[in-house]
């Protein structure tokens with residue numbers, strides 16, 4: 001059930017995205033469709049344009065991987081920016097390319113590539129050091145690592161105590177920059193997305209005791225781990241990560257080039273949370289129950305400007321790298337890690353470590369910026385990693401949120417340029433993208449780290465990651481320059497009311513900020529806690545009746561829409577089925593025709609060939625019958641005469657012997673003459689017979705030769721016939737395969753019809769008993785959106801998704 005998305009479609013024109021508002025409080029984020037947020041490059045001249053920076057980091061082989069013959073030269077570096085992927089034998093990519101689908105070699109470009117030998121320090125300096133400097137100048141930054149599981153994401157972000165990753169290095173850079181200028185009190189605390197809350201004395205006390213309690217969690221833990229460590233000193237868990245007293249290369253200055261007002265002091269706050277199974281959990285909150293280790297899920301809300309923030313997320317004030325390290329260790333302890341087949345300590349959640357930096361000048365908070373480092377969970381294919389039960393659900397959620405991230409990135413790219421498609425960008429379909437929508441839309445600089453391993457066994461997944469990154473690299477961010485005034489967060493009191501504006505109390509500002517209309521208009525996740533309680537109760541009461549009527553109306557509309565969607569789905573599946581059966585019938589017919597005609601063609605050719613050979617043979621061997629019989633007669637006659645002469649010769653020899661003694665010498669000469677004449681004649685005839693025999697012999701030899709030649713030709717023709725027969729067989733096999741495919745698809749179609757039937761029955765039930773339903777108090781669009789987006793929603797959504805997948809796969813089916 002691995003979610004895959006092909007992001008490599010066309011649309012290469014890269015143009016800028018429009019910046020979002022200069023003032024973070026009063027201009028809403030681009031609407032969720034992203035339609036209004038996209039302009040051409042020319043229109044965004046004020047903003048600073050930059051292609052999304054995408055870095056590739058390739059981790060070295062482990063010893064086990066080398067032993068398992070994982071090194072098959074799959075990754076080849078062409079230059080510092082270009083890498084080639086070569087499909088290894090046995091990979092799906094190779095199998096497909098052998099069938100003529102896709103290629104064996106893929107080439108990808110990156111902002112910069114870091115090979116297996118690159119150090120953590122080199123990586124930090126070459127990638128996010130500049131973003132940390134931006135952060136120190138009140139600019140938001142987001143860094144996220146993407147890659148298959150076991151590719152080195154956590155190593156890159158967190159590293160180990162001896163070899164710290166970019167997060168400890170970033171914190172170290174920040175602390176060295178603010179060294180001696182830390183705001184030591186905790187009374188100014190981050191609030192909502194980018195505001196600041198002034199804590200009163202009670203709140204301050206609570207804040208301090210909460211911090212002490214947090215660090216004491218670590219003490220308790222270290223007491224127990226110390227005992228276990230004594231037993232086993234081999235632990236390399238990230239839980240023990242510490243970067244206090246860093247021993248790594250510190251030759252580079254912490255924040256070169258950062259222009260700074262030396263009068264300013266800084267307050268640093270950190271939060272550490274994870275998105276696990278599409279729920280946000282605070283990694284710094286203790287578990288609800290010690291036994292189950294369950295924690296409370298937090299709500300993702302939006303302020304009136306549409307900026308996302310996590311309600312009740314715990315921000316901890318830190319005064320040193322040691323404290324930052326402690327926070328990270330507490331969070332790592334709580335992180336949802338479970339061993340998968342591919343990585344023994346695989347992280348199953350997206351974990352985000354956020355740092356907020358407040359620049360304070362006297363009583364004024366001049367600016368606030370946020371740096372988030374997001375370690376995405378590894379994406380893996382369920383079959384390969386043997387995931388079951390809870391792990392399978394996790395994998396589904398991980399894949400789904402990565403899929404949405406991919407869709408958003410592809411959507412951003414497609415919406416850029418003159419040929420912008422103005423397509424819907426599904427930021428709100430997952431918590432991850434919803435959280436970082438602002439940064440992607442220009443409220444900060446984002447960069448992506450693509451982690452890969454070079455293992456042949458995970459080649460196909462790695463290729464998918466690379467394709468994803470290729471799309472990301474084409475996204476252009478426009479970071480709008482913001483004035484210091486616009487950067488200044490609002491200072492809010494206990495109940496969320498702003499206390500100061502331009503140094504003065506401004507009660508009007510609260511109305512602008514949180515008007516009733518904004519609070520209740522459309523967004524079901526608006527944070528109501530920021531309104532005074534009484535006001536809120538009144539509003540709730542007055543809206544109650546309205547809401548009921550609205551819900552009734554919505555329910556009916558929803559039923560109608562579901563019915564229409566069900567009908568449309570049914571219609572669509574019937575059309576698909578019909579189209580498919582037509583295609584299959586056509587295909588079958590055309591293959592049969594092709595096969596028959598090929599067969600006939602070869603049969604004819606063979607016949608023709610045999611006929612020609614026979615004709616040639618006849619022509620060459622042909623002797624007229626008369627001639628042949630006359631010759632035979634002549635030969636017989638000659639033979640007969642030879643026999644007769646031999647007989648005569650024999651008789652005359654004996655007569656001569658008898659007469660020799662009696663006859664006179666006179667008689668002798670005349671008999672000898674006759675004999676000699678006869679001999680001469682006989683000799684001549686014998687020669688003639690021998691000549692005829694020799695001629696016949698020659699004829700026989702030449703005929704035998706021709707027969708041999710004809711045999712060879714026949715053999716050749718036979719061989720070519722066999723070849724053609726094999727081809728025909730091959731075509732027949734392909735036809736059988738297509739038929740099997742067709743049957744499979746028809747079965748799938750039948751399943752979908754069953755599902756649709758189920759949905760229709762549900763609908764019918766719903767129509768029969770609409771008021772009895774207990775539904776969450778949400779709007780129509782929200783319910784529809786949720787049912788369309790949530791992986792755990794009902795049959796209808798599964799059916800729609802299935803249909804979309806089937807349609808896509810139908811389009812991809814090779815002819």
Ligand SMILES: Nc1ncnc2c1ncn2[C@@H]1O[C@H](COP(=O)(O)OP(=O)(O)OP(=O)(O)O)[C@@H](O)[C@H]1O
Nearest residue numbers: 059060149150151152153154155343346347377378
């Ligand atoms: N650049 C590197 N140099 C040396 N070892 C590395 C490097 N990158 C990763 N590793 C090692 O590879 C293993 C897997 O790395 P890591 O846990 O960071 O993967 P991951 O992508 O975070 O996996 P998951 O998504 O499952 O959490 C670890 O043992 C890590 O120490």
